[in-house]
Amino acid sequence: xxxxxxxxxxxxxxxxxxxxxxxxxxxxxxxxxxxxxxxxxxxxxxxxxxxxxxxxxxxxxxxxxxxxxxxxxxxxxxxxxxxxxxxxxxxxxxxxxxxxxxxxxxxxxxxxxxxxxxxxxxxxxxxxxxxxxxxxxxxxxxxxxxxxxxxxxxxxxxxxxxxxxxxxxxxxxxxxxxxxxxxxxxxxxxxxxxxxxxxxxxxxxxxxxxxxxxxxxxxxxxxxxxxxxxxxxxxxxxxxxxxxxxxxxxxxxxxxxxxxxxxxxx
Amino acid sequence: xxxxxxxxxxxxxxxxxxxxxxxxxxxxxxxxxxxxxxxxxxxxxxxxxxxxxxxxxxxxxxxxxxxxxxxxxxxxxxxxxxxxxxxxxxxxxxxxxxxxxxxxxxxxxxxxxxxxxxxxxxxxxxxxxxxxxxxxxxxxxxxxxxxxxxxxxxxxxxxxxxxxxxxxxxxxxxxxxxxxxxxxxxxxxxxxxxxxxxxxxxxxxxxxxxxxxxxxxxxxxxxxxxxxxxxxxxxxxxxxxxxxxxxxxxxxxxxxxxxxxxxxxxxxxxxxxxxxxxxxxxxxxxxxxxxxxxxxxxxxxxxxxxxxxxxxxxxxxxxxxxxxxxxxxxxxxxxxxxxxxxxxxxx
Numbered sequence: 001x002x003x004x005x006x007x008x009x010x011x012x013x014x015x016x017x018x019x020x021x022x023x024x025x026x027x028x029x030x031x032x033x034x035x036x037x038x039x040x041x042x043x044x045x046x047x048x049x050x051x052x053x054x055x056x057x058x059x060x061x062x063x064x065x066x067x068x069x070x071x072x073x074x075x076x077x078x079x080x081x082x083x084x085x086x087x088x089x090x091x092x093x094x095x096x097x098x099x100x101x102x103x104x105x106x107x108x109x110x111x112x113x114x115x116x117x118x119x120x121x122x123x124x125x126x127x128x129x130x131x132x133x134x135x136x137x138x139x140x141x142x143x144x145x146x147x148x149x150x151x152x153x154x155x156x157x158x159x160x161x162x163x164x165x166x167x168x169x170x171x172x173x174x175x176x177x178x179x180x181x182x183x184x185x186x187x188x189x190x191x192x193x194x195x196x197x198x199x200x201x202x203x204x205x206x207x208x209x210x211x212x213x214x215x216x217x218x219x220x221x222x223x224x225x226x227x228x229x230x231x232x233x234x235x236x237x238x239x240x241x242x243x244x245x246x247x248x249x250x251x252x253x254x255x256x257x258x259x260x261x262x263x264x265x266x
Numbered sequence: 267x268x269x270x271x272x273x274x275x276x277x278x279x280x281x282x283x284x285x286x287x288x289x290x291x292x293x294x295x296x297x298x299x300x301x302x303x304x305x306x307x308x309x310x311x312x313x314x315x316x317x318x319x320x321x322x323x324x325x326x327x328x329x330x331x332x333x334x335x336x337x338x339x340x341x342x343x344x345x346x347x348x349x350x351x352x353x354x355x356x357x358x359x360x361x362x363x364x365x366x367x368x369x370x371x372x373x374x375x376x377x378x379x380x381x382x383x384x385x386x387x388x389x390x391x392x393x394x395x396x397x398x399x400x401x402x403x404x405x406x407x408x409x410x411x412x413x414x415x416x417x418x419x420x421x422x423x424x425x426x427x428x429x430x431x432x433x434x435x436x437x438x439x440x441x442x443x444x445x446x447x448x449x450x451x452x453x454x455x456x457x458x459x460x461x462x463x464x465x466x467x468x469x470x471x472x473x474x475x476x477x478x479x480x481x482x483x484x485x486x487x488x489x490x491x492x493x494x495x496x497x498x499x500x501x502x503x504x505x506x507x508x509x510x511x512x513x514x515x516x517x518x519x520x521x522x523x524x525x526x527x528x529x530x531x532x533x534x535x536x537x538x539x540x541x542x543x544x545x546x547x548x549x550x551x552x553x554x555x556x557x558x559x560x561x562x563x564x565x566x567x568x569x570x571x572x573x574x575x576x577x578x579x580x581x582x583x584x585x586x587x588x589x590x591x592x593x594x595x596x597x598x599x600x601x602x603x604x605x606x607x608x609x610x611x612x613x
Contacts, residue, residue: 049480076482084480090473092538093466100463101470105482107463111491114465117289117458125462148592168482 002027002204003172004061008054010047010228017043018054019228025172030198030205032219032236034212036248040228041208042085045174049082050075063171077105081170085177087161091150095141098149098160099132102167132167139163139193155186159193166197172204173197179211187211191218216240224248293454300446304439313438317510319551320445321503324452326531326547327540328499331456334538335465336492337472338387341525342399345406346383346497348520350376350504352416355425355515358508365428365509372508373501379406380497384490403525410517417515425513436511445506452499456540459495468492472538523565527554530568534575536584545583 005023009016018040025031035041046052048060050072060068067075081102090098100107107128109121136142139159144152149160158178165173178194179187191214198205209215215222216236224232224239226248232239239245307313329343354372357363363371386398411419427436428444435441459465467488470478479485508515527550535546557564579585 051476051480071484072476072479073482073484076480082480084477088474088477090470090477092473093469097466097469101466101478101483102481104463104467104470109463111464114462115455115459115495117454117462119288121458121462122289164481 001025001061002063003048003206004059005048006059006061008044008047008058008060010043010052010054017228018047021225021228021230023223023230025204025206027171027204028202029221030194030207030219032215032222033206033208033225034210034215034222034239035225039225039248041225042176043228044225045082045176045206045208048075049080049174076168079168079171080174081165081168081172082174083161083165083176083178085180087157089149089152089157089160089164091148093149094146095149095152095160096129096132096136096145098164099136099167100128102164103128103132103169105168135163135167138197139166154181158182158190162190162193162197166201169201170203172206175205175207175209177208177210179209179214187214194218289458290454293450297447297450300450301443303446304442310438313442314510315551315555317438317441317445317506318555319548320442320449321506321510322528322531322547322551323449323544324499324506325503325528326535326543327449327452327456328496328503329528329532330496330535330538330540330543331459331468331499332492332496333532334543335460335468335472336489337468337538338384338489338492339392339396340383340387340399340493341396341529342383342401342403342406343496343500344520344525344528345403346376346380346500347504347507348406348410348517349379350501351508351515351519352410352422352504353501354505354508355422356416358426359424365426365505369502369505369509372505373498376497376501376504377494380493380500381490383497384493387489387493388486400522400525403520404522407517407520410520419517421514421516422508423512423514425508425515427509427511427513438511441510445510448502448506452502453540453544460540464488464491469538523561523568526565526568526572530572530575533572534582536582536587539582539584539588542582542584542587 001024003023003025005021008018008021008023010018021040021044023044033041033044043052047054047058050067050070053069054060058068059066062075062078062080065078067078090101093101107124109118109124113121133142133145136145139162141152141156141159141163144156149157152160158181162175162178165175175194178190182190194205194207195218197203207215207219219236221233222236222239223230224242224245226244231244231248232242234242303316304313307316325343325347329340332338332340332343350372353375354365354368357368357371358365383399383402387395390398410416416422427434427441429435433440435444459468467478467483470481470483471485471488475485507519531546531550532543533546534550535544536542554564557567560567575582581588
């Protein structure tokens with residue numbers, strides 16, 4: 001197992017956001033995580049990536065190392081990259097600088113060398129810049145390399161957020177609602193990019209998504225959260241027929257008409 | 267901010283050719299060009315003002331690193347300069363160290379103090395950090411004012427000038443050749459930092475600390491590094507101030523008025539914009555000199571200018587330079603490519 005989550009719990013005051021979740025992610029799989037609003041999906045990501053510290057008793061093992069409660073940057077350095085629902089790209093920095101920050105953990109020179117502008121810094125910068133330009137070309141943003149990221153269109157920002165996470169050359173990529181706000185055609189473009197990246201770099205991917213179509217078509221296994229608990233897990237076909245899942249979606253006030261549309265068509 | 271990646275606002279062709287040589291070469295050329303400046307200055311007083319400019323450039327460029335790049339709102343920077351100045355003064359008068367040893371030592375003392383100023387930044391943000399650093403700065407000044415062996419409120423006098431072999435660099439003309447190269451060196455370092463991974467780490471913290479951490483940036487570590495580097499600049503500026511003729515320091519040189527003046531340099535020049543900060547430091551030094559007779563009103567004046575700048579040109583002079591040089595280029599690019607790969611729904 002690449003990622004093993006055991007007994008993961010997080011409560012804010014009296015509110016339990018994530019309750020006793022176990023999760024096993026195999027190397028190379030594409031896992032979908034679905035659930036109604038407020039079911040704890042994003043909290044789960046924040047716990048795995050170190051934004052929040054889990055409550056006592058939890059255990060998160062990544063690639064054979066216990067990373068429970070580690071700092072965010074330390075977890076990133078172990079090979080877990082993530083995107084955010086609100087993207088959080090560095091708007092005041094150029095597109096390529098965003099990529100280079102994503103690549104931060106792989107850049108090897110010290111502060112002192114950087115300050116004096118040592119020759120090795122110069123060479124290393126050229127090398128990583130070329131490498132990042134190549135990745136930008138892969139997501140179709142190479143022409144915008146020197147543009148301030150804040151000037152990109154919404155769809156381009158979404159691609160850049162994905163690119164920045166990929167720039168870290170992670171073993172595990174966690175995507176938090178990558179399709180939010182995209183038109184159906186652009187969701188296809190995005191999923192094509194994720195699939196291509198996954199195959200090319202042998203990535204393991206976890207996707208949180210509201211757009212069920214996207215999850216069902218892309219993921220081998222889907223886990224369903226409700227009220228912070230994992231209520232179901234299986235192939236998309238199994239999930240579609242699981243009465244608890246249907247209840248979880250239909251029993252709640254419907255928010256996402258794509259969910260409604262999907263369930264009607266299924 | 268993207269204009270920061272070019273050392274000088276020059277044509278792309280020239281820049282491409284310059285990229286073939288080591289980045290320090292343009293700086294050596296600028297150094298050569300600035301060497302004969304004292305010959306054209308009318309008197310020693312003008313030379314003195316130019317030297318103060320150089321010191322202020324070092325100070326402003328240093329402040330820009332922590333404030334402009336790393337985005338940490340500190341208003342205690344002037345105290346780091348005071349610490350550097352008094353450390354240098356004490357080391358050279360009481361321990362008899364020459365300027366060339368006292369200055370690096372004073373920079374290290376300031377750096378240690380800078381690390382301590384940086385610690386609150388790990389927990390505080392924005393206005394709260396500003397208050398904490400302001401408190402630290404004022405306590406440094408009050409400590410100096412009340413400490414007998416630092417000259418207390420009378421001032422610290424008799425700080426020796428730098429010596430170059432047998433020659434004392436005690437004239438303002440001679441001192442220029444200490445201050446100006448150091449200012450250029452500071453600028454060069456600042457550009458090196460900004461263009462490196464370290465500079466990008468600083469900026470990512472300013473932009474979004476949470477996303478920076480998710481990219482593997484050790485946020486607390488880089489915050490402290492930013493404070494320490496900018497304190498090194500402040501220590502250098504302080505030491506230069508101490509050893510400049512007549513070799514006299516007074517705690518009143520480090521009040522909140524001086525801090526506001528320093529802030530004005532950076533804000534007017536453009537926060538996070540190196541060249542803007544330099545231009546800001548030079549202009550404000552001139553304005554500062556012209557309005558010496560109105561010291562009491564300076565706070566009001568500078569405060570008003572800061573407010574106006576923040577309202578009407580929030581990115582300062584640097585922002586205007588950026589708009590002119592950079593944005594135009596991208597508008598051309600965007601006009602040429604009206605077919606972005608993806609688009610969002612009108613939300």
